Amino acid sequence: MSLRILVGCKRVIDYAVKVRVKPDHSGVVTQGVKHSLNPFDEIAVEEAVRLKEKKHASEIIAVSCGPAACQETLRTALAMGADKAIHVEVSEAEYATLQPVHVSKILAKLAERTQANLILVGKQAIDDDLNQTAQMTAGVLDWPQGTFVSQVEPEGDSLKIVREVDGGLEHIKVKLPAVVSADLRLNEPRYATLPNIMKAKKKPMEKLSAKDLGVDIAARIKVVNVAEPPVREAGAKVENVDELLGKLKDLGRI
Amino acid sequence: MIRIAAVSVARRLALAEARLLHTTANLACAKVERRAPVESNSFVMNIFKGDANLTQVFPYPDNLSEEQVETLGMLTDTCQSFLKEKNDPMRNDREGKISDEVMDHLREMGAFGLQVPEQYGGIHTNNQQYGRLCETLGYTDLSLSVTLGAHQSIGFKALLLYGNDEQKAKYLPDLASGKTIAAYCLTEPGSGSDAMSISSRAVLSPDKKHYILNGEKIWISNGQTAEIFSVFAKTPIEKDGQTQDRITCFLVERSMGVQNGPPEKKMGIKGSNTTTLRFENVKIPVENVIGKPGEGFKIAVQVLNNGRFGLGSAMCGTMRYCIEKSTEHATQRKQFGNTLASYENIQEKLARMQMLHYITESVAYALSGNMDRGYVDYHLEAAVSKVLGSEAAWWVCDEAIQIHGGMGFMQEVHLERVLRDLRIFRIFEGANDILRLFIALQGLQFAGGHLKELQRAMANPTANLGLIFAEGSKRVKRAVGISSPPTLDAYVPARLQMPAALLARSIEQFGASCESLLIKYGKNIIGEQFLLIRLANSVIDIHSMMCVLARCTRTLQKNLPTAEQEAVLVDLICSEASERVARNLGQLRSAEKLANYKRMQKTAQAMCQTGGVCTQNPLGV
Ligand SMILES: Cc1cc2nc3c(=O)[nH]c(=O)nc-3n(C[C@H](O)[C@H](O)[C@H](O)COP(=O)(O)OP(=O)(O)OC[C@H]3O[C@@H](n4cnc5c(N)ncnc54)[C@H](O)[C@@H]3O)c2cc1C
Numbered sequence: 001m002s003l004r005i006l007v008g009c010k011r012v013i014d015y016a017v018k019v020r021v022k023p024d025h026s027g028v029v030t031q032g033v034k035h036s037l038n039p040f041d042e043i044a045v046e047e048a049v050r051l052k053e054k055k056h057a058s059e060i061i062a063v064s065c066g067p068a069a070c071q072e073t074l075r076t077a078l079a080m081g082a083d084k085a086i087h088v089e090v091s092e093a094e095y096a097t098l099q100p101v102h103v104s105k106i107l108a109k110l111a112e113r114t115q116a117n118l119i120l121v122g123k124q125a126i127d128d129d130l131n132q133t134a135q136m137t138a139g140v141l142d143w144p145q146g147t148f149v150s151q152v153e154p155e156g157d158s159l160k161i162v163r164e165v166d167g168g169l170e171h172i173k174v175k176l177p178a179v180v181s182a183d184l185r186l187n188e189p190r191y192a193t194l195p196n197i198m199k200a201k202k203k204p205m206e207k208l209s210a211k212d213l214g215v216d217i218a219a220r221i222k223v224v225n226v227a228e229p230p231v232r233e234a235g236a237k238v239e240n241v242d243e244l245l246g247k248l249k250d251l252g253r254i
Numbered sequence: 255m256i257r258i259a260a261v262s263v264a265r266r267l268a269l270a271e272a273r274l275l276h277t278t279a280n281l282a283c284a285k286v287e288r289r290a291p292v293e294s295n296s297f298v299m300n301i302f303k304g305d306a307n308l309t310q311v312f313p314y315p316d317n318l319s320e321e322q323v324e325t326l327g328m329l330t331d332t333c334q335s336f337l338k339e340k341n342d343p344m345r346n347d348r349e350g351k352i353s354d355e356v357m358d359h360l361r362e363m364g365a366f367g368l369q370v371p372e373q374y375g376g377i378h379t380n381n382q383q384y385g386r387l388c389e390t391l392g393y394t395d396l397s398l399s400v401t402l403g404a405h406q407s408i409g410f411k412a413l414l415l416y417g418n419d420e421q422k423a424k425y426l427p428d429l430a431s432g433k434t435i436a437a438y439c440l441t442e443p444g445s446g447s448d449a450m451s452i453s454s455r456a457v458l459s460p461d462k463k464h465y466i467l468n469g470e471k472i473w474i475s476n477g478q479t480a481e482i483f484s485v486f487a488k489t490p491i492e493k494d495g496q497t498q499d500r501i502t503c504f505l506v507e508r509s510m511g512v513q514n515g516p517p518e519k520k521m522g523i524k525g526s527n528t529t530t531l532r533f534e535n536v537k538i539p540v541e542n543v544i545g546k547p548g549e550g551f552k553i554a555v556q557v558l559n560n561g562r563f564g565l566g567s568a569m570c571g572t573m574r575y576c577i578e579k580s581t582e583h584a585t586q587r588k589q590f591g592n593t594l595a596s597y598e599n600i601q602e603k604l605a606r607m608q609m610l611h612y613i614t615e616s617v618a619y620a621l622s623g624n625m626d627r628g629y630v631d632y633h634l635e636a637a638v639s640k641v642l643g644s645e646a647a648w649w650v651c652d653e654a655i656q657i658h659g660g661m662g663f664m665q666e667v668h669l670e671r672v673l674r675d676l677r678i679f680r681i682f683e684g685a686n687d688i689l690r691l692f693i694a695l696q697g698l699q700f701a702g703g704h705l706k707e708l709q710r711a712m713a714n715p716t717a718n719l720g721l722i723f724a725e726g727s728k729r730v731k732r733a734v735g736i737s738s739p740p741t742l743d744a745y746v747p748a749r750l751q752m753p754a755a756l757l758a759r760s761i762e763q764f765g766a767s768c769e770s771l772l773i774k775y776g777k778n779i780i781g782e783q784f785l786l787i788r789l790a791n792s793v794i795d796i797h798s799m800m801c802v803l804a805r806c807t808r809t810l811q812k813n814l815p816t817a818e819q820e821a822v823l824v825d826l827i828c829s830e831a832s833e834r835v836a837r838n839l840g841q842l843r844s845a846e847k848l849a850n851y852k853r854m855q856k857t858a859q860a861m862c863q864t865g866g867v868c869t870q871n872p873l874g875v
Contacts, residue, residue: 191336194364
């Protein structure tokens, strides 16, 4: 069964950036901050491309929901080997409260629209760490799911999947169509080559809104306060173990 | 007096024996001065006349579209992460080569044909984009930077700039994919800075289908790994019934019989391959001449000229690396109870690193931006960028080591390698000393041409009153000390008026100095290297001031987050640079300094006669 793969590509603050909270505690500073493709989504894109290279997949469609800058993220996916991209534009204001519950509905609608039979997403985004999109999307579509996946292999109308679970690996088989979320060890993503980056500019990019898809993205949460983790207090050096034990006793820790 | 000087300078500079000038010069300028004076909107050129021609410096080039910036971001990101994760500069240094895996991966990445048009398989970046990628290389590994630069900045540049369609179709696709590597082959045992003096020679075969090449080249980067060589050799050329040896550029394939020596053992850039080359009766098809026979010297010079902007940008990357290491160490290392960063002496070092970086970056991207705008008279700006970048980076790396103390001397900190790697940048692609002389002489020649024009105007004053009055009154005002320097007020925002005024004053002082040098020394200025070097140093400072002012103006107008910090840097840079200009120019005429030059000359002569130190040990033994 030839796969038509829809891949989720979230634009997140780059992993190397030191994240700062806005002075009004409404969120983190994103202006002028380097963003990139969520690393777990990058793994998902890589897996899709490998499936296509092995002739298991016929088409890869990258999707990103968010402000205009997401198109840059999508072009990274296109440069890695996705065939086309869909940008679901969400305004900055709405994006602040966009949650997996919304994204899963958008992905479900897009799966119908593009006749995808596999949705591949990262297991979580490194900004909000929610780890819900794959599961919710499977729920909305009533498709089987394979989460935290470290190996995928198509077999007939199913996928053979290895999942990373606490204390070991779980081998499962899911029927297509299905939703799969990528874990860290699924693969090591390639570097986009320079010629492919240039070619990516010519690949099609469709622009839609949530409304076009009939998905209500009204806020379901309200951000009350965003705060930095407490700064670590300065420690003290001790000369030897006895002094350490003494100090800990004084502090009432032992 | 003006008349005599102008005529003789112009004539003298036209002479073929002014080889130094030819060696480094763009021929366009060496040939024309017999006719009308060369016109140019080059900023550096025009300061020699005391003019602030701002055509090419304001506004600071801002040519990349949003899309181009985005693409560039993606290109740099992928290169940066690849280099960080896969390339090990210490290993390249140790093993004397770029590892095969990295080379293969760079091929896949498309890093060998950055400026090659897409039809030939390249990715066709413009100069600013290419410069930015060079910066990424300079940040990580100068051996790799030279390997890739020797291939595409100069190796096959002659083909790219002057090749015909058949030659391009035949060679560019493999070069762009990195399937074949290129080398630029000019230097010979007897010919370095004086490139005109090469003795490799190629003669036509009796059937006129081939050239037969004989000769030897030395220190050729990629000499062992290259498949395609741009070789410069003399060929007999017939002109006006006479046969003369002229340089011709050939594209030579290794399989035609090129032999190379073993890799040289070097101080730095050890990962970059450097060898000698031997040509013994190498048969080159006539189709492999690049450009026309006899045009090779122009091509050789223009290739270097066109490649220099990449070197300046690479130096920005190297400095950025050294500076990041320095701030990290300075904020973590504690001595005498405080971090190093809290001490003023360290703060001065850091601030000076930042100033040099800002200058080098501003000059380098102004240059590549102007090349992208289509200006062609950038050879002096390119020379300034190369000299400035290679020296700034050397100083920055040296101070970074100083800040690290003993740690800086250790291999594991990598700075010792960077320092070793950096040393060659002041020597190759035009030794900095030679480039300084080139800057000074080219500029003076340009100004001399204009003095000559004035002299011609004097012959027919009624027809040229305007010119005579304009020039004349400038001189008179200067003579009586009421001149008003060129004003930059209309170009820079209020915040930068102070440093702009310092620059304006420097330009005026500079123009006056050039004029009096031309008047005093006439044609003999060509031999006055003590003076020429000081003149060139002033040029570098003036151009630096100009570029940082233009760039910061743009930053302020766009209200970028670093605007105020940049303005502070511009204050600092212009304050110090204008002071240096005044000092350097003062040294052109002070009797004491002129006497010093004689003293130095005498000392050097005595040394060469003695064979080393010309004084004795105080103990007499
Ligand atoms: C690692 C490495 C890689 C290289 N790669 C290449 C390459 O790929 N292709 C290539 O063709 N060449 C290459 N070269 C050669 C390089 O370009 C030359 O070394 C350089 O041009 C200087 O020439 P030279 O060494 O003969 O020095 P010289 O010309 O002998 O100069 C020696 C010194 O004298 C000074 N000097 C010379 N003439 C004058 C004068 N008239 N007045 C005052 N001072 C003067 C110079 O500034 C210099 O300081 C490479 C060299 C090295 C070391």
